[in-house]
Amino acid sequence: MTPDPTGRAPSYTDFHPRWYRVRVSTYWWLTKWSYMKFVLRELSSIFVAWFVVLTLLQIRCLSQGPEAYARWQEWMRNPFLIAGNVVTLFFVLWHTVTWFNLAPRAMAVRVAGKRVPALLIAAGNYLAWAVVSVILAWIILGG
Amino acid sequence: MAATIQLEVTRYSPERDAAPGVQSFEVPYREDWVVLDALNYIKDKLDGSLTFRWSCRMGICGSCGMMVNGEPKLTCATFLADYAREPVRVEPLKYFPVVRDLVIEMSDFMRKLVRVKPWIIREQEKPLSEGEYLQTPDQLDAYKQFSMCINCMLCYAACPVYGLDPLFSGPAAIALAQRYNLDSRDQGAAERMKLLSQHEGIWGCTFVGECTEVCPKHVDPAGAIQQYKLTAAKEWFKSLLMPWSAK
Numbered sequence: 001m002t003p004d005p006t007g008r009a010p011s012y013t014d015f016h017p018r019w020y021r022v023r024v025s026t027y028w029w030l031t032k033w034s035y036m037k038f039v040l041r042e043l044s045s046i047f048v049a050w051f052v053v054l055t056l057l058q059i060r061c062l063s064q065g066p067e068a069y070a071r072w073q074e075w076m077r078n079p080f081l082i083a084g085n086v087v088t089l090f091f092v093l094w095h096t097v098t099w100f101n102l103a104p105r106a107m108a109v110r111v112a113g114k115r116v117p118a119l120l121i122a123a124g125n126y127l128a129w130a131v132v133s134v135i136l137a138w139i140i141l142g143g
Numbered sequence: 144m145a146a147t148i149q150l151e152v153t154r155y156s157p158e159r160d161a162a163p164g165v166q167s168f169e170v171p172y173r174e175d176w177v178v179l180d181a182l183n184y185i186k187d188k189l190d191g192s193l194t195f196r197w198s199c200r201m202g203i204c205g206s207c208g209m210m211v212n213g214e215p216k217l218t219c220a221t222f223l224a225d226y227a228r229e230p231v232r233v234e235p236l237k238y239f240p241v242v243r244d245l246v247i248e249m250s251d252f253m254r255k256l257v258r259v260k261p262w263i264i265r266e267q268e269k270p271l272s273e274g275e276y277l278q279t280p281d282q283l284d285a286y287k288q289f290s291m292c293i294n295c296m297l298c299y300a301a302c303p304v305y306g307l308d309p310l311f312s313g314p315a316a317i318a319l320a321q322r323y324n325l326d327s328r329d330q331g332a333a334e335r336m337k338l339l340s341q342h343e344g345i346w347g348c349t350f351v352g353e354c355t356e357v358c359p360k361h362v363d364p365a366g367a368i369q370q371y372k373l374t375a376a377k378e379w380f381k382s383l384l385m386p387w388s389a390k
Contacts, residue, residue, distance in 0.1 A: 018157040019240035019248055024306040031213075035303060038351045102350065106369030113281030 040091075041098045047091035054085075100125040148172040148223055149230040150181050152193065155241050163241060166190075167230070178218040178233060179207050182245075195245035202359060205295030209245055210234040215297035215357045236296060238306040252296055255312050258338060259320035264331025282327040289322035289367050291360040298354035298364050304347055311347040312339070314354035314364030321367040324374075340375045348372075 029035040061072035075081070103125050104118035147169045155163035168189055170181045179197055186193050197207040200219045207218045212232050223231065239247035269276075298314035299305050305313050320339055324332045339345050348368045355365040381388060 019242060020155055020157070020163055021240045022237075024238070024303065028303050028306065034353055034356065035351065038349075042349065102352070102369075105352075105355075105363065105366040106373060108366070108370050110285070113279075113284070115284075 037098070040094060044091040044095035044098075047088040048095055050088055051092055096129065100129070146172040146228070148181070148226070148228055150178075150185065151230050151232045152182070152185070152245070153234045153241075154193075154244055155235075157243060163235075165232075172223060172228060174222075174224050176223050178209075178211055178216070178221045178223060178231060181223060181231070182218065182233065193245075194243045203293055205293035208236050208295040208297045208300070210237055210300065215300035217295060217297070217359050220359060236300040238300055238302070239296070247296075249296060251309065252294075252299060252313065252315070255316045256294070256319065259312065259316050259335055260331055261316075261319040261323055263323060263326060263329045264334060265328075266330045276328040278327055285327070286322045286325035289318050289325070289362055289364075292319055292322070292362045292364075293360055295359065297357045297359065298362075301353040301357040303351060303353075304349055308343075308347060310343045312344050314348075314368065315362075317345060317348075317371065318362055318364035318367040321371050324371070336375065336378065339371060340379075345372050345375060 025031075029039040058072060061068045100122055104121040107121055109116040109121060148171075150168045150170055151165050152168060153163050154160075154166045168181075168185045170184045170189075173180075179200065182193065182195055183197075186195075195207070195209070195218075197219065198204040199206070202217050202220045205217075208215060209218050210216070210233070211218065211221050212226065213234075215236060218233070233245065235241045235245045236247045239249065239251070242248050263276075292315055294315060296315065298318075302311075302314055305311050317339060320335050323329045324335060345368050348365075350365060350369060352365045355363045358364065
């Protein structure tokens with residue numbers, strides 16, 4: 001046996017002189033588009049949290065009267081904030097779409113012994129999204 | 144001159160090499176050949192020392208799983224024709240220790256498989272004289288998809304969570320646990336829950352979903368794990384709201 005040029009001591013296991021193990025790279029998620037999509041989906045939760053914080057701050061300003069709300073609107077006109085919120089919107093949409101598309105896999109709904117088709121479950125989620133959005137738009141814009 | 148295709152095969156000899164290397168082989172290109180045929184050609188005609196596992200050649204024994212151009216594949220079901228005559232890279236399954244050439248060490252998977260008790264558990268076996276446990280087609284349908292697993296471990300080679308956390312039970316073992324949990328004849332769900340509801344069980348899974356993509360038997364282990372997460376969460380709420388109902 002030639003000596004190990006890396007100088008590492010071979011890890012000895014019963015009945016097998018030496019197994020070769022590969023360490024997983026920190027950048028494993030860069031090796032494949034599907035892994036990348038997964039990491040972006042996980043990352044999107046930070047942007048969802050940012051929108052939640054923003055909404056809470058907006059409600060707080062709203063409760064403090066018209067002056068505070070005017071200040072809020074002024075603050076929101078900051079171009080950096082607008083750019084950041086456009087990126088956030090993209091991630092929130094990515095979050096919604098990816099999770100809605102995955103929902104049928106987690107939900108094995110059975111009606112009369114037969115599993116409800118995946119398309120129907122995903123469609124139900126999208127429909128609920130659309131209905132809630134329309135109601136909110138009606139309250140905010142028209143109501 | 145007959146057409147040929149190049150195979151770049153991982154070679155590793157624990158006695159000789161510090162780390163695996165790549166060896167190229169020129170093999171005849173035939174449209175009806177799968178990667179396993181090419182490996183067997185190498186072993187028969189070019190280098191008898193090439194080591195790999197295979198058995199049935201028909202996608203049911205689950206022995207010939209390897210990485211083909213970076214993707215976990217059953218080599219008996221992966222046609223050379225799909226690689227457009229480019230060199231085909233054949234490597235041992237990812238995330239498992241390599242014993243030699245393309246042979247990986249699988250006892251970690253075997254131990255995990257046994258731990259989820261993938262067999263029918265009865266609180267009380269009924270006597271043979273009472274006959275078999277009957278099941279309706281709908282009851283069979285509830286778990287049939289998960290019962291198609293052939294233990295080929297392609298899903299482990301696709302799972303970065305398993306690669307990063309070797310304690311993770313992994314896709315196939317959890318899918319098989321779920322296969323028995325959903326079986327109307329089984330009464331072992333509570334026993335399996337103890338193991339599966341740990342971090343090393345279902346909660347380790349982050350739903351990358353690649354296990355399902357690579358499964359040659361369309362088992363959908365990712366779906367099995369997420370469905371079990373729902374079950375476990377419901378059980379947890381139930382035990383929180385009604386502690387007296389816990390066994």
